[in-house]
Amino acid sequence: MNHEMLVDAKAVIGEGPVWDEQTQRLFWVDIKGCRIHRYDPASGLDEQIATPRMVGAVALRRDGSLVAALEDGFYRVDFTTAHIEEIWQTDQEAGNRFNDGKCDPDGRFWAGTMSLDGLRPSGALYRLDSDRSVRRLLSGVSISNGLAWSPDKKTVYYIDSPCREIWAFDYHPADTVLANKRTVVRTAGNEGVPDGMTIDSEGRLWVAHWGGSRICVYDPRSGKKLDEIIFPVEQVSSCTFGGKNLNDLYVTTAWNTLSDAARAEQPQAGALYRVRTAAQGFPADRYAG
Numbered sequence: 444m445n446h447e448m449l450v451d452a453k454a455v456i457g458e459g460p461v462w463d464e465q466t467q468r469l470f471w472v473d474i475k476g477c478r479i480h481r482y483d484p485a486s487g488l489d490e491q492i493a494t495p496r497m498v499g500a501v502a503l504r505r506d507g508s509l510v511a512a513l514e515d516g517f518y519r520v521d522f523t524t525a526h527i528e529e530i531w532q533t534d535q536e537a538g539n540r541f542n543d544g545k546c547d548p549d550g551r552f553w554a555g556t557m558s559l560d561g562l563r564p565s566g567a568l569y570r571l572d573s574d575r576s577v578r579r580l581l582s583g584v585s586i587s588n589g590l591a592w593s594p595d596k597k598t599v600y601y602i603d604s605p606c607r608e609i610w611a612f613d614y615h616p617a618d619t620v621l622a623n624k625r626t627v628v629r630t631a632g633n634e635g636v637p638d639g640m641t642i643d644s645e646g647r648l649w650v651a652h653w654g655g656s657r658i659c660v661y662d663p664r665s666g667k668k669l670d671e672i673i674f675p676v677e678q679v680s681s682c683t684f685g686g687k688n689l690n691d692l693y694v695t696t697a698w699n700t701l702s703d704a705a706r707a708e709q710p711q712a713g714a715l716y717r718v719r720t721a722a723q724g725f726p727a728d729r730y731a732g
C-alpha cells in the first residue's frame with residue numbers, strides 16, 4: 444500500500460480525521476496550531492478556520508455543523524461561518540487539555556483529556572450525551588487517544604498511548620461506566636506508541652503509531668499485527684477511512700516534538716496523506732445533540 448501526500452500542511456499536530464460522507468469531504472484538526480481543516484478531494488482544496496484554544500478533536504453533527512473538544516470542554520462549531528459556541532466547560536481538568544475524540548454508534552461524543560506535559564495520569568475519558576449532559580467514563584488516563592467501535596457495536600476499543608496497548612471494553616448504549624476491560628493488542632516497543640485509530644468492516648484496527656512512522660493493522664481477536672504502512676515522517680497521529688467507497692485511508696501527521704535536525708530530514712512532517720486500500724471503513728457516527 445503506497446501513501447500519497449495530499450496537503451503539505453506542516454501541521455504542528457495534525458489529528459482527528461473524520462470523513463463526512465454527506466459532503467464527501469474530510470475534516471481534520473491541528474491541535475497546537477489551533478485550526479480545523481476541511482479537505483475536498485474532488486478539488487484538492489484544503490480550507491481552515493481558527494479556534495480560540497487548542498482543538499483536540501471534532502465530530503460531525505446531524506445538521507452538518509461540528510462538535511469540537513477544545514482545550515477545556517465541548518463546543519458547537521459552524522465551519523462555514525467559523526462561529527463557535529460553548530456546550531459544556533470543565534472545571535476539573537486544571538493542567539490538562541482535551542485530546543482525541545469520536546462519536547459512538549448511539550450519537551454521543553466521546554473525548555478524553557491528557558496532562559499538558561503528557562507525563563501524569565491525570566486525564567479522563569468523557570461522554571457528551573445528546574441532552575448535553577456529560578459523564579466521566581474513566582479516570583487515571585495519561586494520554587487519551589484512539590477510539591473505535593466493533594462492527595457489531597458490542598465492543599469499544601480504546602488507547603491510552605503510554606500504555607502501548609489497545610484495550611477493549613464492553614459497549615452497551617445504556618452503560619454509564621466502562622466495564623470488562625481487557626488488553627487485545629500489545630504493540631512492539633520499538634514502533635513508537637499507538638495513537639489514533641479506526642476500524643474496518645472486518646473488524647481490523649488501523650492504528651497510527653506516533654514516533655513509529657507507520658500505520659499498523661491489527662486483528663483484535665488474535666492480537667496479531669496483520670500489516671503495516673510506512674511513512675516518511677515519524678509522528679503518524681491518526682487515520683480514518685473516506686472516499687466514495689470508504690476505502691481510502693486518510694492519515695494525519697505532526698512535527699511537534701521533532702528536533703530541528705529531524706524536521707529537516709522529514710520536510711513532510713505535518714502533511715495529510717491518503718492510502719488506497721482493499722479494506723472498507725464505516726461512515727462516521729454523528730453527534731445527535
Ligand code: CA
Nearest residue numbers: 543588638639
Ligand atoms: Ca492523538
